[in-house]
Amino acid sequence: MTVRPEKPTLAAVALRAGVSAPTVSKVVNGREDVSPDTRARVLAALEALGYQSPVQRRTTAPGQTVVEVVFDALNSAYAVEILNGVLEYAGTTDVEVVLSVTSQVTGAALSAALSPERRAQRMVDAGRSGMIVVTSAFSAAQLHAFRRRKIPVAVIDPLNPPPADVVSVGATNWAGGKAATEHLLQLGHSRIGFLGGPEAAECNQARLHGYMAALMAKDVTVDPSYVLSGSFRSDHGARGLKALLSLAEPPTAIFAASDSIALGVLGEARRNGLRIPEDLSLVGFDGTYQAEESIPPLTSVAQPLQEMGRAALRAVLRQLHGEALDSQRVELATHLVVRESTAAPREAH
Amino acid sequence: MTVRPEKPTLAAVALRAGVSAPTVSKVVNGREDVSPDTRARVLAALEALGYQSPVQRRTTAPGQTVVEVVFDALNSAYAVEILNGVLEYAGTTDVEVVLSVTSQVTGAALSAALSPERRAQRMVDAGRSGMIVVTSAFSAAQLHAFRRRKIPVAVIDPLNPPPADVVSVGATNWAGGKAATEHLLQLGHSRIGFLGGPEAAECNQARLHGYMAALMAKDVTVDPSYVLSGSFRSDHGARGLKALLSLAEPPTAIFAASDSIALGVLGEARRNGLRIPEDLSLVGFDGTYQAEESIPPLTSVAQPLQEMGRAALRAVLRQLHGEALDSQRVELATHLVVRESTAAPREAH
DNA sequence: CTGAAAGCGCTTACAG
DNA sequence: CTGAAAGCGCTTACAG
Numbered sequence: 001m002t003v004r005p006e007k008p009t010l011a012a013v014a015l016r017a018g019v020s021a022p023t024v025s026k027v028v029n030g031r032e033d034v035s036p037d038t039r040a041r042v043l044a045a046l047e048a049l050g051y052q053s054p055v056q057r058r059t060t061a062p063g064q065t066v067v068e069v070v071f072d073a074l075n076s077a078y079a080v081e082i083l084n085g086v087l088e089y090a091g092t093t094d095v096e097v098v099l100s101v102t103s104q105v106t107g108a109a110l111s112a113a114l115s116p117e118r119r120a121q122r123m124v125d126a127g128r129s130g131m132i133v134v135t136s137a138f139s140a141a142q143l144h145a146f147r148r149r150k151i152p153v154a155v156i157d158p159l160n161p162p163p164a165d166v167v168s169v170g171a172t173n174w175a176g177g178k179a180a181t182e183h184l185l186q187l188g189h190s191r192i193g194f195l196g197g198p199e200a201a202e203c204n205q206a207r208l209h210g211y212m213a214a215l216m217a218k219d220v221t222v223d224p225s226y227v228l229s230g231s232f233r234s235d236h237g238a239r240g241l242k243a244l245l246s247l248a249e250p251p252t253a254i255f256a257a258s259d260s261i262a263l264g265v266l267g268e269a270r271r272n273g274l275r276i277p278e279d280l281s282l283v284g285f286d287g288t289y290q291a292e293e294s295i296p297p298l299t300s301v302a303q304p305l306q307e308m309g310r311a312a313l314r315a316v317l318r319q320l321h322g323e324a325l326d327s328q329r330v331e332l333a334t335h336l337v338v339r340e341s342t343a344a345p346r347e348a349h
Numbered sequence: 350m351t352v353r354p355e356k357p358t359l360a361a362v363a364l365r366a367g368v369s370a371p372t373v374s375k376v377v378n379g380r381e382d383v384s385p386d387t388r389a390r391v392l393a394a395l396e397a398l399g400y401q402s403p404v405q406r407r408t409t410a411p412g413q414t415v416v417e418v419v420f421d422a423l424n425s426a427y428a429v430e431i432l433n434g435v436l437e438y439a440g441t442t443d444v445e446v447v448l449s450v451t452s453q454v455t456g457a458a459l460s461a462a463l464s465p466e467r468r469a470q471r472m473v474d475a476g477r478s479g480m481i482v483v484t485s486a487f488s489a490a491q492l493h494a495f496r497r498r499k500i501p502v503a504v505i506d507p508l509n510p511p512p513a514d515v516v517s518v519g520a521t522n523w524a525g526g527k528a529a530t531e532h533l534l535q536l537g538h539s540r541i542g543f544l545g546g547p548e549a550a551e552c553n554q555a556r557l558h559g560y561m562a563a564l565m566a567k568d569v570t571v572d573p574s575y576v577l578s579g580s581f582r583s584d585h586g587a588r589g590l591k592a593l594l595s596l597a598e599p600p601t602a603i604f605a606a607s608d609s610i611a612l613g614v615l616g617e618a619r620r621n622g623l624r625i626p627e628d629l630s631l632v633g634f635d636g637t638y639q640a641e642e643s644i645p646p647l648t649s650v651a652q653p654l655q656e657m658g659r660a661a662l663r664a665v666l667r668q669l670h671g672e673a674l675d676s677q678r679v680e681l682a683t684h685l686v687v688r689e690s691t692a693a694p695r696e697a698h
Numbered sequence: 699c700t701g702a703a704a705g706c707g708c709t710t711a712c713a714g
Numbered sequence: 715c716t717g718a719a720a721g722c723g724c725t726t727a728c729a730g
Contacts, residue, residue, distance in 0.1 A: 009706085009707060009708090010707065010708060010709095011706095011707075011708090019716080019717085020716070020717045020718080021707085021708075021709090021717085022708090022709075022710085022716080022717060022718085023715090023716065023717070025708065025709060025710090026709095026715095026716095028708095029709085033715060033716090034715070034716090035715055035716090038715080038716080064475065074429060074432065074433055074436070075429075075433070080423060080424075080429055083423065083448075084423055084424070084450075087423070087448065087449070087450050088450075091449075091450070096447055096475070097447065097448050097449070098445055098446065098447055098448075099432075099436065099446050099447075099448045100436070100440075100446070101433075101436050101437075101440070126413065126445070234642060263642055266644065267642065267644065270644055293583060293612055293616065294644075295615065295616065295619055295643075295644050358722085358723060358724090359723065359724060359725095360722095360723075360724090368700080368701085369700070369701045369702080370701085370723085370724075370725090371700080371701055371702085371724090371725075371726085372699090372700065372701070374724065374725060374726090375699095375700095375725095377724095378725085382699060382700090383699070383700085384699055384700090387699080387700085
């Protein structure tokens with residue numbers, strides 16, 4: 001827990017502020033009968049010594065470790081798998097998991113209204129031992145505010161690049177993107193489309209660059225009209241396929257940067273009478289049960305999502321206990337799982 | 350919060366136990382130097398007065414409402430939708446959501462070792478304001494222990510019938526089962542199979558009886574070999590279809606008691622070259638995005654899962670605030686959503 | 699093992 | 715407004 005060893009007392013604050021203990025007590029408890037001048041001096045001393053009133057301390061359960069997991073939304077198998085990993089490790093380490101979701105209308109409005117400092121202070125007051133932030137955009141100022149209050153944070157696949165000193169957990173996205181594309185190249189495809197997630201997301205960029213690296217290694221030129229970033233949701237897959245099919249020379253294979261995107265492609269293909277894999281090969285990313293259970297089962301780059309959840313919690317607990325981290329960046333291996341959505345192109349020679 | 354108005358002091362406990370305050374202090378703090386006899390008397394007095402040590406009180410954040418949501422497992426769209434409903438309402442009411450899952454190996458072992466009383470006491474010590482139990486089997490003794498400690502509980506679709514005085518939230522399962530079956534009858538099917546969830550689960554029984562009611566209303570005899578209960582997971586759907594197809598006269602339509610079961614049927618049908626809906630009509634239950642995104646999109650009985658989550662939290666908060674409940678049983682409406690997995694049977698006349 | 703006494707951190711009631 | 719004094723709930727150190 002590495003807290004200030006000597007917990008400051010009311011008397012210590014009083015001494016520093018040059019007032020009596022009862023006066024400090026009044027300020028702490030929000031009484032009115034204190035002169036503005038005295039109040040200011042006491043507040044300064046309170047802040048300087050980091051005093052916590054019994055009521056404040058009450059909200060900080062000592063001994064019990066509470067980690068808040070923040071998702072932008074809990075609407076994908078990807079998110080649920082990560083959560084399950086966190087929960088599993090939390091169960092073995094007696095850690096409480098508080099769950100929150102930022103995309104909720106009211107929640108978002110509320111947190112938007114809070115300054116980074118106030119938000120971080122809220123976490124302290126609520127007794128959070130640490131935080132895991134998944135797929136959300138956190139400002140550097142916010143992450144900094146947490147650090148200043150000694151709340152360990154780990155981010156998983158953040159939507160924006162985190163500051164260098166924040167622990168981040170992810171998968172080998174570049175290698176995964178490369179493996180997916182190489183698989184399609186090996187089958188004989190050369191017109192390969194890429195349907196990506198949010199352009200700013202680092203994990204998406206890595207997948208895109210893996211895709212480009214594989215193409216360039218085979219001297220296949222990257223056709224910019226084949227690359228469509230947007231979101232990890234299935235509607236992007238449906239719209240993306242529509243756009244690709246309207247090209248003069250549509251791709252014969254698609255690498256989708258998430259299984260959800262791939263499922264959107266699958267649905268749109270069906271509506272257009274395109275068979276998969278006969279007319280179009282399709283590779284997804286994530287390797288959730290969605291890939292396994294889809295019809296046809298999806299070739300996909302599997303991420304160890306549960307392991308990522310566990311790794312994030314492990315990193316938070318390590319920081320909390322003042323242990324050294326092996327690395328500020330934990331990167332777990334992806335691997336291509338070939339199922340039935342990929343085959344040689346029809347016009348292959 | 351309706352807590353005991355006079356919070357009991359160490360001195361009061363000492364008086365009742367006939368010992369001095371320091372002795373009670375030792376017992377509370379787990380010191381060894383107390384005779385077993387004295388310890389027993391003090392513990393009895395502690396229990397009788399409901400004394401909480403400062404450390405215990407510290408874990409009970411006053412003002413902050415913390416609700417624990419307990420799932421047997423977080424492995425279905427059904428569970429995730431309910432959770433999202435809870436989270437959404439929690440966000441608007443400033444309630445903290447602690448998440449736990451009982452099916453985890455370690456977690457299950459741990460809670461199995463705990464007596465109902467100790468488990469309930471843990472919840473009190475951990476400062477839980479209330480609990481929402483989803484699809485889990487809780488013993489009457491456990492639910493009783495919570496009630497004795499004034500922790501409001503709401504159960505959603507419990508695996509075992511809860512005691513009459515426990516608030517339960519569910520959907521109109523009987524009506525939903527009836528609607529699904531009537532839809533198939535109307536299309537001209539008369540050989541309709543039922544693939545159900547756990548036999549003991551009340552929601553499953555209601556769906557089964559709705560199915561039977563619809564058949565009986567049309568004077569269709571219920572063929573017992575057409576009714577296969579088991580689990581809500583997809584593997585039950587795959588095995589169930591296999592079993593039904595091995596019958597001398599297989600059904601021409603199947604009502605699956607969950608979308609996951611239906612997806613299992615879909616996969617197995619595909620492996621057997623059976624087209625849906627041409628060769629076999631299929632109705633699911635739950636109406637999650639899985640039904641919407643499957644190929645073909647699944648006709649399904651939609652449950653208002655998010656609303657169920659919200660209703661459960663609302664019921665917990667009502668009890669917490671000492672407000673009267675409209676009903677011990679909240680039952681929300683289901684409705685049939687017809688998509689593309691149902692059609693008239695081939696040999697219809 | 700037990701508890702009278704001292705002490706700690708904080709709050710309350712009130713004199714100035 | 716301020717703080718000396720009294721008091722509260724609990725713990726600690728130690729005599730018996």
